[in-house]
């Protein structure tokens with residue numbers, strides 16, 4: 001068994017060097033990247049605390065006062081609609097740091113459960129009982145805000161005080177993600193899955209077209225037509241590619257209304273993309289999905305799958321029934337993936353794994369991990 005490696009940035013930079021070779025000479029990342037708490041902390045500081053992160057859909061916050069909470073790599077936040085504006089802020093009371101909002105819903109105010117400090121929906125402190133004689137400026141107290149941005153109906157946040165301008169971050173994705181017009185779609189359903197592996201195994205797996213005809217032979221793998229892929233690499237660690245497959249039903253037939261903007265490409269159209277670091281996008285002729293991958297710990301990940309459909313799909317009398325089948329099918333596919341990614345995690349934790357070479361079908365993974373190693377190893 002390997003001696004444990006201190007996974008600091010320079011150690012990771014060395015361990016990741018074989019991934020940074022050209023694809024044909026590259027090797028997968030070794031265990032330390034997936035199983036060490038130090039590497040997890042570097043992922044948090046160097047990636048999740050500095051990058052733009054998608055936290056959900058604007059349509060999840062339809063009315064003033066609607067809110068949802070998230071825990072982002074250990075940082076609790078609130079995202080809320082204050083009047084017309086979507087705001088994001090830290091979910092921690094200004095008194096002792098207790099979370100003031102839980103789950104999701106509609107609120108006129110948030111009341112801290114510990115000593116009853118009261119905040120409005122935008123995070124402004126409006127009441128702090130029994131604080132007479134205190135010299136703190138409570139009248140101007142407010143929960144620290146996070147920067148927010150909006151793209152095709154998605155809400156993005158950034159923890160950094162000086163983030164890259166959002167427009168600059170997203171610019172490279174606008175044209176290659178032509179198929180992903182979720183501003184013209186509606187949220188039809190959401191599936192949340194907990195997986196016992198590192199977040200990168202999920203992010204890689206969702207770009208891994210190499211496994212599809214094997215691991216998914218009994219589900220959608222049998223519809224995959226291509227063996228060669230024209231990966232389009234996007235600066236900053238993004239990627240996009242298009243290929244031939246079928247809608248996500250057991251027989252490959254269409255379940256929902258065609259997306260008008262891909263109609264010309266036929267029923268076999270499939271598109272895949274990743275927005276760095278933790279978003280995966282997937283398209284079929286009749287449906288779009290966005291996967292948001294949230295690291296929980298080095299060995300645990302939560303995946304939020306947003307299922308987007310064209311508005312005509314909702315008029316179908318069989319809509320509910322079709323959605324039930326679609327969700328069941330997604331869960332079956334995820335269960336197939338879970339076997340592989342959780343197995344990789346067990347091997348990463350054992351320390352015995354020797355990383356192997358990459359197929360040309362793993363070009364997308366190679367591109368994303370090159371950017372990843374560059375960032376955590378810096």
Ligand code: FES
Pocket residue numbers: 093094095096097098112113114115116117
């Ligand atoms: S911790 Fe919130 S009121 Fe004391």
Ligand SMILES: [Fe+2]
Pocket residue numbers: 205211212215216337
């Ligand atoms: Fe898969």
